[in-house]
Amino acid sequence: MVIDPPVAAAEGGASEASSNNNGHGEGQTKKKKTPVTEILKLELQLLRVPVEHLKKSLRSSQRTAEKDLSAVLADISSVTASPTAAAVPPVSSLTSLVCRLHGIKRKLEESSSAEAGQVQRCRARIEHLEEFVPHPHCECNSNWNNTRLNRVILDYMLRMSYYDSATLLADSANIQELVDIDVFVEAREVVESLQNKKVAPALTWCAENKSRLKKTKSKLEFLLRLQEFIEMVKANDYLRAIAYARKYLAPWGPTYTKELQRVTATLAFKSGTNCSTYKVLFDECRWDFLVEEFKQEFCKLFGMTLVPLLQIYLQAGLSALKTPSCPQGMCPKEDPLSQAGFMRLAEPLPFSKQHHSKLVCFITKELMDTENPPLVLPNGYVYSTKALEEMAKNNDGKITCPRTGYECNFSDLVKAFIS
Template sequence: MELNTIKDAFDRVAKKQKLSCSKTQEVIDEVGREIEEAMAKLQSTDNGLGCDLKSILLELKTKLNEMAPMNQLEGSQRELNIGLVKYAKILEKCLNPDISKAYRNVDSDIHIVNQIIASHFYRQGLFDLGDCFVSEANEPDATALKSPFLEMYGILEAMRSRNLEPALNWASKQSERLLENGSSLELKLHQLQFVEMLQKGSQNEALKYARTYLAPFASVHKVEIQKLMACLLWAGRLNQSPYAEFMSPTHWERLAEELTQQFCSLLGQSYESPLSVAIAAGIQGLPTLLKLASVMAAKQQEWQAMKQLPVPVDLGREFQFHSIFVCPVLREQGSDENPPMLMPCGHVLSKQSIVKLSKSSTRPFKCPYCPLEATVGQCRQLHF
């Protein structure tokens, strides 16, 4: 992948730069020692005769000439310069500034695109920017995307001020939906509120709070509730107790992140902005697309009308949201018409590959990846 090529070239230049820096420092230190020795001799000369001074300086000059510091630095500096020149050429080759070559004419609804952009601004908390974009894009309907995120950021702002009331009110209203998501967010918020009361030394108030809000969770979260009840013995000095971990600021950070995740989930939206994910994935796939466009142009072929790209676009695992199958033989992505087929040996090929290899529904054929043979009837369709 071209990004790996750039990284390897950068690593080589960085290594040469470190070697050059180390060599330069070594030469400077050596020259410095010789000068210091000469200075010491000059200071220890008692008679102050000019001939002694001249001999000391002449000896220093001779030693510096023998060391030839410039010659020592020339070799490492030359290698560094060569590496930098090569790196610049690789950057120029790989980072083609004309990214429009990778653009493909795709029909898209401008209103949906505008809503995606507006939603991105709102979910990032950039409400003024979102309002400005909605106004200039003339998308009044997109304003409805703002209010849920206003509520979310209001809750998060309150949590930064150690105020859990808005978060607790929201979690109480969404209690059933949170449980359906398998989230214990409401309990964690009550735990944090309970600990805050104990830190202030309000033992009776904390006990009353626990009976009201923590008791309903005791049957499922028995161990956590038991630890919290033990904290009652350390009211006002919880930081000196075996349960001081409950006071860690990381609990607030993690809970704020989990609340954001659950809030977006209940809105039917992903935790990360779809626009951010699309741009990040596009950046990773851009070098491959640019190279493809360049190769196809050289062959005077058009790739704009292709339903499927002739080469795979290698993205990281963070961009894999569902299972896909690409036939290792034909290099084509599986589809309803050409599904993946499991062979008796355990290897998987596309239906078209198996048909081409068998040449007959009854005639056995050899797997292209192992010595075993199979017939078409022995292959079973896989469902992802």
């Protein structure tokens, strides 16, 4: 039975579709998201990081050049205004100015060279993405997928501060222009200083990126100032702590009133206090918290994901495997969720939507189950174990896909699991 829509609505919809789409009705259907679109969404970080790094370098070089040129112009004005009253002869002043201008030129050339390298990195990454073939089972994507796997592993290494191992992997895989080792090396000094209980490099980093941190409403600088204040209190240097609070913490009062009141109250307590409200402020683990907070702000600044790409990919796969029986330890040994590490990753994930499926082999027309499990060919097609074993037996271990003609060895097959 067909239910006719109201005439007015139908006519209005028809006229609108006709006017917008020239009678073809193209606007009535939404564009479907292809697998390629979803894959490239995960590659946003690949392009955004070098762009953000380039923008940061441009801003830094511009500020430096403007500052140096302003100083030179001021000196030129003073020399030209009263050359006879100058403390040094005019020729010496001009020679000094020329040397300073040469220095500015050298700095600009160095900045230009560095920026050209960053532009080349952006170009290399665009070319890398263009190499991807939009077909889910295309064999020519194997090298591209291997490169992506290396990038994902390297991203995890850098986030975990394994800089030397990351450099070795980048060199061996020849993917230096596709990874951001230099960006993470910039953060290395800050991370190591915080691990050594020093906030000065982190505060310098905050000052360099003050405008952008302000846009994201970051409280990293405030937390660093609080920690420096707490360290003074722990050292019983109360007068210095009070002076520090007046100078650096008071401006944050309107924004973080409660936190500020709580921290300044530590002046009335010793570092060994048993009061839980203030004892936690003296805890050494606050330095680890600051390290993680800095890493989060650093990733936001450069447009990176807040968690490693490796974790995102693993959780995407685990979400398809997690069932109500997994937390009860009923997973088979072959299931990744039988391992404690993978199970911890899957804890925040919802259960996958599972149906009892009946898989029928294309070759033998028999059911594929635990006794006759499905095997996956490298091209993505699935057949039963019995059928493929029989085929391999008759063809010296060779397997030929009956639907595509693809050939491979029996050892190339991968076992699939039915849930």
